[in-house]
Amino acid sequence: MIAYLGRRLIQSALILLGVSLITFALLYLLPADPVRQIAGRSATPQTVENIRQQLGLDQPFVVQYWHYLVSLLSGDLGRSYIQRSEVTELIVSRLPATLLLMVGAILCELVIGLSMGLIAAVRRGTTTDQTLMVASFVGVSAPQFVVGLLLLYVFAVRLSWFPIGGYGTWRHLVLPSLTMGILGAGWYARMMRSSMIDVLRQDYVRTARAKGLARGAIIFRHALPNAILPVIAMIGIDIGIFMGGIVVVESVFGWPGIGQLAWQAIQRVDIPIIMGVTLVSAFAIVLGNLLADIVAPFIDPRIKLR
């Protein structure tokens, strides 16, 4: 187990290194010039050149990347070009909001998705099954900004059950979490349904029935733990998809997380922030996958981490 963790951590570090290199290269090749953004339209070529030197952007790519990497190893993500503060501070101050939103969204998609999938599988072929699957299809295919605006209109504007935007109480959390969660819930419902149908056909479920167990025990004790395994592996990957959605959803709901920070930074070519947010997201994805792999042996004793 320790050896496994050690190896996985080394792998994770290499992945993050790769991500940083690719992102850095992409931003370097970008036609938009960050110095122009900072200096403004009326700046003289001399000022622009000064700023460029100050930021070290006149150096060759390899040197720039090396400097970035060295400071990264000491935990320094650099300074924002525009906001004049440390990127680390900016991200740390906004991370709790994003994490909260992610937890809310994961809960939403697990609770909604898994129960939909479970019910559909048990009632396979009935109207309930068909209705749930149509609903999940809608959830999967609806764009998040549409879902977000729709939820806002119905539950915030018309019914006034929840605030229109902002951050602070659990009531603020509901609509953004739902918006994020509905997409995943659709996926999980479909996955859970097919996984569950497959498990319900297995010999050990027949054995459980032959023992005279009640339906509830068969479904929750025998079928569910087996059916949920592929879904758990999915949660790790899901965090990556979340990171894309967070930019949209945080903008729609005015949620002060790193998605909003990234959005502002992209508009102004604020390279240190873009780099920082990308690395933090990549870290979250790597961590999510690692957690999913660590949890799996607790459900399935056949899985050994080595």
Add this chain to the structure above:
Amino acid sequence: MNAGAANRPAGAAAPVDSIAARPVLDIAGLCVSVRGEDGEREVVSDLSFKLARGETLCIAGESGSGKSMTALAIMQLLPQPAGRISSGTIRLGETNLATLNERQMQRIRGARIAMIFQEPMTSLNPVLSIGRQLTESIEAHTDLSQSQAQRRAVEALKAVRISEAESRLKQFPHELSGGMRQRVMIAMALALEPDVLIADEPTTALDVTVQGEVLELLRDLQREHGTSVILITHDMGVVAEMADRVIVMRHGRMVEEGAATDIFALPQAEYTRELLAAVPRIGTGAGRQESRDAAEASKPANVADVDDLHVRFDLRGGFFGRINRRVHAVEGVSFSIAPNETLALVGESGCGKSTTAKALAGLVPYQGDIAIGGRNLSGLGRAARKAVRRDVQMIFQDPYASLDPRMRVGDLVAEPLLIHGIASKEERRERVAALFERVGLSADQMELYPHEFSGGQRQRICIARALALRPRLIIADESVSALDVSVQARVLDLLKELQREFGVAYLFISHDMAVVENISDRVAVMYLGQIVEMGTRDQVFSNPRHPYTKRLIEAVPVPDPTRRRERFARLDREIPSSTRRIGETPPRLALTDVGGGHLVAV
């Protein structure tokens, strides 16, 4: 489980006399239908039988005879929503099970009728411990507390002769072998002392020596508890070994019913006679086919020479994922096969017989020397190796899985010719048509798809495919194991005919000693990756020298109820693993000639 009986509340033991006279289970006019794509089809028709207390009733029949459907109907476990009991009664004592709803049926299942299934590997839930799976049914049907249920579970495990029962409770199914799992299933079924035990092919998936142990266990437990048993099997040897009474089924109908001794001595129905005639028996092979090797002592060059073959698989572990253990699948195996000869490789699962075959067909990397037609494979380049490979073809076990469902069978048979760039399109067509007719199919069936054929026909297609390249050696890996006996007999005959006609040699891999005795010229017995005995068929079967060979032959159930074995020598330990640490090699067995080329490990 005697102590388990003592735990029963005193009132539960009903007066014996009144019940002994009446049948435990009384089935009358049972019809079962299954709805398929082309409407509802009756899979069991008008079946009636009675099961007496303490009796073992065998329901025998080939696939599709409706024997398993009968069992599932009794348990009300028919595939839902397609299957249903369309008419008839199933009386357990006073209750008609056919009219009970799901909730009432739950109280019957496991408590009064228990069932064990064919596949011990998949019949236990992989994520629940053995203990949990044992206690849950005890808890579901009795008022026992958790610790009492646990004690009952330990007793049940002890009753099926599982050692260290207490610590087994914490184990998970994947930590046990197939035979152990089937014993756990039996323990689970008998823990609540049901009136009826239905065993659906309980030993079919097990190795023959393990089968012997499990059957004996079932018989002993039945004797102790007086449980009535319905044993469903396709194996007439098992029927002879176990049955008091036999029902023979075909196409959902009962063909014949009677006492086991009568059915075997004087079968009345034509079908029963055919079925019994098709059963391979040890000791009959010699009569059917003259042992040829003595006459052909001066043979031309061998088709295949295998010398000191090793196949090892590395397992990784540790911090850097380094190789730290190794599976010694095949260890120093040497044999040769002459043209027109059948060498049988026998042994139980995990002994390395299939891996040897794969090495010979070039499907796994190996060490040692393999020469096909005198040419050593290891010295050859890619193209030359491909040409040599043409001489070795394989027929696999599962005729359902070894044909691509999306290709026409004609194209499947033509594919080897295509791969090796042999013949023009028309010539290929003609050759395939000729092959189809040769294996007993018609040329117009070439346009069909695999799913339109039965298992036996598919295996014929596989044989045609293997023959397409006119190979010198065909490796048949358990090629008849998945077939019904009557089909099996015909496929074996076809293989023999083809050998006479084309002079092809067979490496025949099987776990079934009776089949091996039937088809082979020479036999090699493998155990833990090494050959422990090798000789002509007569040498090995009439004069087995190695204890493992003796055990294998002795374990085969004889299809004759008058020659029932009383005691089967029990092996308390499991077959050891062939996985070892790096640097540790298994001790090498030395084969000595005990006369006439009969090699035995000492």
